[in-house]
Amino acid sequence: MPFDIYDFTSLTQWIDTSLNDRLSPFWAVVAEMAIVGLLILVFYALIGLFLVYAERKVCAFMQNRLGPNRVGPFGIFQTVADLIKLLLVELVPIRNADKFLFNVAPFIVIIASFMAISAIPFAKGLHAIDLNIGVFYVIAVSALGVIGVLLAGWSSNNKYSLIGAMRSGAQIVSYELSVGLSLITVIILAGTMQLSEIVQAQSTGWFIFRGHIPAFIAFVIFLIASTAETNRGPFDLAEAESELTAGFHTEYSGIKFAFFFLAEYMNMFIVASIAATVFLGGWMPFHIGSWEAFNHVMDFIPPFIWYLMKTFFIIFLMMWFKWTFPRLRIDQLLTLEWKYLLPINLVNVVFMAFIVLMGWHF
Amino acid sequence: MEEHLKNSVTDGQEEYVLNIGPQHPSTHGVLRLVASLRGEIVTNIEPHIGYIHRGIEKMCESLTYPQIIHLTDRMDYLSAHINNEAVCLNVEKALEIDIPDRIKVIRTIMAELTRIQSHQLFWATFGMDLGGLTCFFYGLRDREKVLDIFEETCGGRMIVSYNCPGGLMHDIHPGFQKRVKEFIEYFRKTLPEYDQLLTGNVIFRERTMGIGKLTLGEAIAHGITGPTARASGFSCDVRKKEPYSAYDRIKFNEVLFTEGDTYHRYLVRMDEMRQSMDIIEQLIDNIPEGPYAVKMKPIIRLPEGEYYQRVETARGELGVYIISDGNKNPYRVKFRSPNFVNLSVLNMLSKGFKIADLIAISGSLDLIIPDIDR
Amino acid sequence: MRSIVKYISEVLSGVWSLLKGMKVTGSYFFRPSAIVTQKYPENRKDLVMFERFKGEVIMPHNENNEHRCTGCGICEINCPNGTIEVITKTIITPEGKKKRAIDKHIYRLSMCSFCALCVKTCPSNALAFSQEFEHAVFDRSKLIKISNKPGSQLMKGVE
Incomplete structure (x- = not known):
C-alpha cells in the first residue's frame, strides 16, 4: 500500500531493538515507558492548550466576536499566558474540606484521561499499547474520571459542588450504557475489539459508510452520549454555570482547577478520537470507490494528519452543539437516555447484527 | 422565617438550604434567594432583598421635580425612558399643561424603543439562564443598535435622562428617523433568528413549557402586571386601558395568552417586540412639527394635593404617586414598581420544580433588582 | 402503532x-x-462619539482663553448631587466698577450622574458636554476637576 511510507512500525521497532541491545530487558522496558510517557505528556499538554484556544476562537466566531487576539498573532499564545497565570495563582485553602480527597480528586480526573489516551492509535505503528480489548479498555478507563468528579464535589464541602457531583454521577452511569452499546454496534460489524484491527478493517471503507443506516445511527448516538459523558454543553449539568455557579469545581483554584479544565478538554479529545477511529476510519485516508487518481492523492496525506483532521472535525461538531443549545434539565437528561437513546440503541444493535448476518453491509 | 423553620422539620427530613445569591450568575443583580431543597426539588424560596437599596423615594423628597427624573433612570434601568416619562406625565398632569403632539409622539417612539431593547436583553439573558450562551451575544448585538439611537439623540445609552417636565431635554437628532427605520428593517430580519435559535428549539420548549404556571386568578390576586400577567390572560396593558402620550391614536394589539407558563411569558415578550416595531412604524414618519418643550417656570411648584400616574414599562405597571405641599420639593414620592410585585409570586411558582426550573422561572419574570429595592 | x-x-x-x-x-x-466587536485601544483614533454624548461637563473656552461663565451659580443650585461648586471673587473692571467673576468652577466627576440639568439651565450657555469617555484614574482626587482654565476671563458681551 502506498501509505506504507508513513509507517511508524519500523521506527518504533528500531528504537526497541537498539534499547534492548544496550540495556538489560528490564531497563529497556523502563526506558521505553519513560519515552512513551514523556511523549504522551507533551502531546497531552499541547493538545489541551490548543483545544482551549480553539474552543474560545470557535465560540467567538459563532457569537460575532473576535475572541482572543492580544497575546501573539491571533491570540494563539493566550492559553499559554492563561496557563502561566493558573500556575502562579494562589491555591485557596478550604477550611472544612476533606483535605486528602480534595487534593486527590483532580489527579484522578486527569489520570483517567491519561490512561485512555494511551490506547488510541494515532497512526500506523504509533500506538502506546495495542490491547486486544482496546475499545473495552477505553470505555472502562474513561468512566473512571467520574470518581474524581464525585470526590471533588463531596470533599469541597460546598452545597453547589455536591449537587453538581451527584448530577454528574447520575449522568455518567446512564450515558455509559449508550456509549457502550453504540460501540458494540460497530464491534459487531468489525468482529474485533482491537483498535488497530478496527482501523485496518476500514481500509476498504469507513464503518460509517460500510454499515450505512445502523452505523450512522450509532455514530449520532455515540456523539450525543459521549458529549454527555464528558460533561460538555448542552449536558454540562455538573457545572451548570447559571444554576450551580461552577458545580463540582466551585471551590478549586489555580492549578487544581486547571487540571479539571484540561481534563474536560482532553476527554473531549479522547471521545472524538474514538469516534474518528471507530466510525471514520482512524488514520485511514478517505477513498472513493474506483477513483484511482483521487485515492492516490489522498494517500499522500500522512495518516497522522488524517487522524487529526477527523478528530478535530468531531470536536468542532461538539463545540457547535455546545454553543448553540440550551442546557437540559437533570430529569430530561435521564429521560433522553432511558426513553430515547437506549431503546433506539438496542433496536440498532439487533438491526446491525441482522445486517451483518445477511451480509447487507458493504 | 419561623414558619420556614417549622416547615423544615415537618417530616423528620432535614432540608438542604441553598443560598442562591446575592452574587450568582443568574439572579441578574444582587437578589438573594434562600432555597430549601429536597434533592433537586425546590420546597421553599425566600427572597431576601435590599442589597441595592439606595433610598430613592426618600432622596426625592429633598430634590426638585426636574431633579427627580434622573433618579428614576436608576430604578428599572432597562425602562429608563419610560420611568422618566411617568414622572413627567405626573408633573404635567398636576400643573395641567397641554403637551404638544410632537413631544407626545417622540416620547412614544422612545418608550417603544426602550421596550424593544429591554425585551432584547430579556431574550439574551433568558437564553443564558437556560445555558445557551450564544443567545446572550446575539441579543446584546441587536440591543446595541437601539442604544446607538439613544446615544445619538439623548446623549446617554442606558441612563438617558431625556424627558423633563414640560417636554424633552433637546430635540431629536436630524438622523433619528433614518436610524430608527434602519433599525426596524434590520431587526425584522434578525428576529426570526431568535425564533430559530430558541423559540423552536426542542430543548428550550421542554425546559419552559408547563413550568411555573401562573393562573389568571393568582396573577390578579398578587397584583402581577406586565408581560408576566398577560401570559396568564390578565389584560392589564396601561397603554390600552388608560392611554397616555400618543397611545390613543395608534393601532396595536395587546398580546395575551392564557397558559401562563414560562414559555408563554417568553412568547409575550417576543410578540411585544413585533408590536412595538409596528407602533414605531406608524409614528416615525408622522412626527408633527412643533416645539420640543413647553416653556416652564424656572422653579416648578405643584399645587397642594396628591397625584398619581401609571405607565406601562417593559416589565409592568409603574405607578408614580406624588404628594405635594405646594413646595418646590415633593412632600412624599412613592413608586409602585412592577418588579417588587412580580417577585412575590416566585415562591409560589417554583415550589415543586427543580433548581434548573427555578432559574428559568425567575428569568421569565424578568426581574430588575434595583427596581425592587429602589 | x-x-x-x-x-x-x-x-x-x-x-x-x-x-x-x-x-x-x-x-x-x-x-x-x-463580527461586531472592535479592537478598542487600537481604534482609538477613528473612534468618534456622537456629538451629544455626555462624557463630562466642561466649560468651553475660546482661543483668547475666554469663557462664558458669569458665576451666577444656577448650575450649582440645579445639580441634584452637589457635583458642581462655584467659587466667585470680586474683580474691578477697567471702568472701575466692582463685578462678580468666577474664581473656580469645581466639577466632581465622581459624583456626577449626567442628568444634564446644569448644561440645560445655564443662562449664558457656559457649560457643555465633552465626548471624552476614558475617565479611569488611579487617584480619586484627580476626578475633582476645575472647569475654568487658569487665567481665563469672561467673554466680552456675556452678562
Missing part, C-alpha cells in the same frame, strides 16, 4: 429544530464579516 409513529415524529421534529438552531450559529461561524 400510532404511538410509535408519534414517537418517531417527535424525535425527528426535535432533531430538525436543533438543526435549525445550528444553522444560525454555523452561518455566523463561516461569516467573519458579521
Whole structure:
C-alpha cells in the first residue's frame, strides 16, 4: 500500500531493538515507558492548550466576536499566558474540606484521561499499547474520571459542588450504557475489539459508510452520549454555570482547577478520537470507490494528519452543539437516555447484527 | 422565617438550604434567594432583598421635580425612558399643561424603543439562564443598535435622562428617523433568528413549557402586571386601558395568552417586540412639527394635593404617586414598581420544580433588582 | 402503532429544530464579516462619539482663553448631587466698577450622574458636554476637576 511510507512500525521497532541491545530487558522496558510517557505528556499538554484556544476562537466566531487576539498573532499564545497565570495563582485553602480527597480528586480526573489516551492509535505503528480489548479498555478507563468528579464535589464541602457531583454521577452511569452499546454496534460489524484491527478493517471503507443506516445511527448516538459523558454543553449539568455557579469545581483554584479544565478538554479529545477511529476510519485516508487518481492523492496525506483532521472535525461538531443549545434539565437528561437513546440503541444493535448476518453491509 | 423553620422539620427530613445569591450568575443583580431543597426539588424560596437599596423615594423628597427624573433612570434601568416619562406625565398632569403632539409622539417612539431593547436583553439573558450562551451575544448585538439611537439623540445609552417636565431635554437628532427605520428593517430580519435559535428549539420548549404556571386568578390576586400577567390572560396593558402620550391614536394589539407558563411569558415578550416595531412604524414618519418643550417656570411648584400616574414599562405597571405641599420639593414620592410585585409570586411558582426550573422561572419574570429595592 | 409513529415524529421534529438552531450559529461561524466587536485601544483614533454624548461637563473656552461663565451659580443650585461648586471673587473692571467673576468652577466627576440639568439651565450657555469617555484614574482626587482654565476671563458681551 502506498501509505506504507508513513509507517511508524519500523521506527518504533528500531528504537526497541537498539534499547534492548544496550540495556538489560528490564531497563529497556523502563526506558521505553519513560519515552512513551514523556511523549504522551507533551502531546497531552499541547493538545489541551490548543483545544482551549480553539474552543474560545470557535465560540467567538459563532457569537460575532473576535475572541482572543492580544497575546501573539491571533491570540494563539493566550492559553499559554492563561496557563502561566493558573500556575502562579494562589491555591485557596478550604477550611472544612476533606483535605486528602480534595487534593486527590483532580489527579484522578486527569489520570483517567491519561490512561485512555494511551490506547488510541494515532497512526500506523504509533500506538502506546495495542490491547486486544482496546475499545473495552477505553470505555472502562474513561468512566473512571467520574470518581474524581464525585470526590471533588463531596470533599469541597460546598452545597453547589455536591449537587453538581451527584448530577454528574447520575449522568455518567446512564450515558455509559449508550456509549457502550453504540460501540458494540460497530464491534459487531468489525468482529474485533482491537483498535488497530478496527482501523485496518476500514481500509476498504469507513464503518460509517460500510454499515450505512445502523452505523450512522450509532455514530449520532455515540456523539450525543459521549458529549454527555464528558460533561460538555448542552449536558454540562455538573457545572451548570447559571444554576450551580461552577458545580463540582466551585471551590478549586489555580492549578487544581486547571487540571479539571484540561481534563474536560482532553476527554473531549479522547471521545472524538474514538469516534474518528471507530466510525471514520482512524488514520485511514478517505477513498472513493474506483477513483484511482483521487485515492492516490489522498494517500499522500500522512495518516497522522488524517487522524487529526477527523478528530478535530468531531470536536468542532461538539463545540457547535455546545454553543448553540440550551442546557437540559437533570430529569430530561435521564429521560433522553432511558426513553430515547437506549431503546433506539438496542433496536440498532439487533438491526446491525441482522445486517451483518445477511451480509447487507458493504 | 419561623414558619420556614417549622416547615423544615415537618417530616423528620432535614432540608438542604441553598443560598442562591446575592452574587450568582443568574439572579441578574444582587437578589438573594434562600432555597430549601429536597434533592433537586425546590420546597421553599425566600427572597431576601435590599442589597441595592439606595433610598430613592426618600432622596426625592429633598430634590426638585426636574431633579427627580434622573433618579428614576436608576430604578428599572432597562425602562429608563419610560420611568422618566411617568414622572413627567405626573408633573404635567398636576400643573395641567397641554403637551404638544410632537413631544407626545417622540416620547412614544422612545418608550417603544426602550421596550424593544429591554425585551432584547430579556431574550439574551433568558437564553443564558437556560445555558445557551450564544443567545446572550446575539441579543446584546441587536440591543446595541437601539442604544446607538439613544446615544445619538439623548446623549446617554442606558441612563438617558431625556424627558423633563414640560417636554424633552433637546430635540431629536436630524438622523433619528433614518436610524430608527434602519433599525426596524434590520431587526425584522434578525428576529426570526431568535425564533430559530430558541423559540423552536426542542430543548428550550421542554425546559419552559408547563413550568411555573401562573393562573389568571393568582396573577390578579398578587397584583402581577406586565408581560408576566398577560401570559396568564390578565389584560392589564396601561397603554390600552388608560392611554397616555400618543397611545390613543395608534393601532396595536395587546398580546395575551392564557397558559401562563414560562414559555408563554417568553412568547409575550417576543410578540411585544413585533408590536412595538409596528407602533414605531406608524409614528416615525408622522412626527408633527412643533416645539420640543413647553416653556416652564424656572422653579416648578405643584399645587397642594396628591397625584398619581401609571405607565406601562417593559416589565409592568409603574405607578408614580406624588404628594405635594405646594413646595418646590415633593412632600412624599412613592413608586409602585412592577418588579417588587412580580417577585412575590416566585415562591409560589417554583415550589415543586427543580433548581434548573427555578432559574428559568425567575428569568421569565424578568426581574430588575434595583427596581425592587429602589 | 400510532404511538410509535408519534414517537418517531417527535424525535425527528426535535432533531430538525436543533438543526435549525445550528444553522444560525454555523452561518455566523463561516461569516467573519458579521463580527461586531472592535479592537478598542487600537481604534482609538477613528473612534468618534456622537456629538451629544455626555462624557463630562466642561466649560468651553475660546482661543483668547475666554469663557462664558458669569458665576451666577444656577448650575450649582440645579445639580441634584452637589457635583458642581462655584467659587466667585470680586474683580474691578477697567471702568472701575466692582463685578462678580468666577474664581473656580469645581466639577466632581465622581459624583456626577449626567442628568444634564446644569448644561440645560445655564443662562449664558457656559457649560457643555465633552465626548471624552476614558475617565479611569488611579487617584480619586484627580476626578475633582476645575472647569475654568487658569487665567481665563469672561467673554466680552456675556452678562
